[in-house]
Amino acid sequence: MRALSPPPTGPWRVLVPALAGAWTLASLAEGKDPLQMGLVIAFLILSLALHEVAHGWVALLRGDPTARDLGRLSLNPIVHIDPIWTIAVPLFTYWTSGFIFGGARPVPVDYYRLRHPLRDMALVAAAGPLTNLLLAVAFLLCLKVSVYLLGYEPEALLPRVMWDSMFFNVLLFVFNLIPIPPLDGSRILAWVLPSGLRPAYVRLERVGMIAIVILLFYAPGFRAILWSGIDSTVELLDLITVKRW
Numbered sequence: 001m002r003a004l005s006p007p008p009t010g011p012w013r014v015l016v017p018a019l020a021g022a023w024t025l026a027s028l029a030e031g032k033d034p035l036q037m038g039l040v041i042a043f044l045i046l047s048l049a050l051h052e053v054a055h056g057w058v059a060l061l062r063g064d065p066t067a068r069d070l071g072r073l074s075l076n077p078i079v080h081i082d083p084i085w086t087i088a089v090p091l092f093t094y095w096t097s098g099f100i101f102g103g104a105r106p107v108p109v110d111y112y113r114l115r116h117p118l119r120d121m122a123l124v125a126a127a128g129p130l131t132n133l134l135l136a137v138a139f140l141l142c143l144k145v146s147v148y149l150l151g152y153e154p155e156a157l158l159p160r161v162m163w164d165s166m167f168f169n170v171l172l173f174v175f176n177l178i179p180i181p182p183l184d185g186s187r188i189l190a191w192v193l194p195s196g197l198r199p200a201y202v203r204l205e206r207v208g209m210i211a212i213v214i215l216l217f218y219a220p221g222f223r224a225i226l227w228s229g230i231d232s233t234v235e236l237l238d239l240i241t242v243k244r245w
Contacts, residue, residue, distance in 0.1 A: 036160055043165040047135055048104040049080040051172065054131040055124050056107040062120035064113040072107045080104045118191050125187030132172040136233075139166035140241050148244070167234070174229040180212055181205035 053075065056067025067073055072080070081087065082105040114120035143162035146152040152159050177185040182205045190198055204211075215222040 033157075036157060036164070039157075039161045040164045040168070043139075043161070044168055045077045045081070045104075046075075047132060047165070047169050047172065049075065049077040050131050050135065051128040051176075052080050052104060052107040054127040055109060058124045058127040059107075059109045059114065059120075062123060063115040064110050066110045066113065067107045070108065072105075080107075122188045122191035125184040128184050129173045129176040132169040132176070133233075136166045136169035136173065137237055137241065139163075139169065140237050144241060166237075167230075170230055170233045170237070174226065174233055178212070178226075181208040183208070183212070 053073055056073050059066065060068050060073065074080075109121070109124055111117050111121055114124070139162045143159050143166065146156075146158045146162065147154055176183055177188075179185040179189040181190075181202060186201075186205070186208070190202060193201055216226075
């Protein structure tokens with residue numbers, strides 16, 4: 001029996017985080033100007049691209065060159081755009097309901113080419129959320145530089161864009177660490193679970209995405225936990241970047 005199934009190659013691995021981010025953006029968008037939203041969306045696409053590149057880069061270090069061989073270790077966001085999920089679906093849902101739904105193209109990882117598949121898949125999975133955490137720190141530092149050193153008002157365009165971009169990356173970090181297959185957190189948990197429990201846990205991947213969508217939209221307690229994790233992470237990042245300069 002396989003200790004862990006290979007990661008999905010479809011859009012599902014980033015679809016729900018992108019959906020959660022889009023849901024956040026929909027609420028943030030009220031009263032915000034088009035330029036601000038355009039800049040934030042550009043940073044979101046870049047953040048999703050870097051998330052996927054991080055997965056592929058760590059996979060390469062651990063013995064799987066699939067992403068490199070397919071040209072996916074690129075900072076060019078275009079190679080990470082899926083014509084259906086990144087363009088058509090978001091446009092359709094926005095025009096029909098005002099809600100943005102979509103995702104990026106996941107970087108393919110061949111589980112069986114990794115040197116130590118179970119452990120290395122956990123490392124590959126962790127790379128994406130950690131990249132979003134580092135991006136959140138970078139955006140927060142840019143915000144503080146703009147306000148405390150460059151003299152921008154907190155309500156100015158640059159600080160607002162930096163705040164929204166930081167917040168989205170924190171959301172990606174927290175959401176991806178939820179230990180429900182196939183989110184990244186499940187790959188990490190599968191590594192540390194006892195071998196007797198691992199197969200049953202991995203099989204949850206068949207219904208995992210459905211469960212996550214149901215929890216996200218119909219379980220207030222789940223959303224409360226998610227928002228608590230986001231708020232706590234933002235507070236921690238604010239503290240480690242010296243709160244006020």
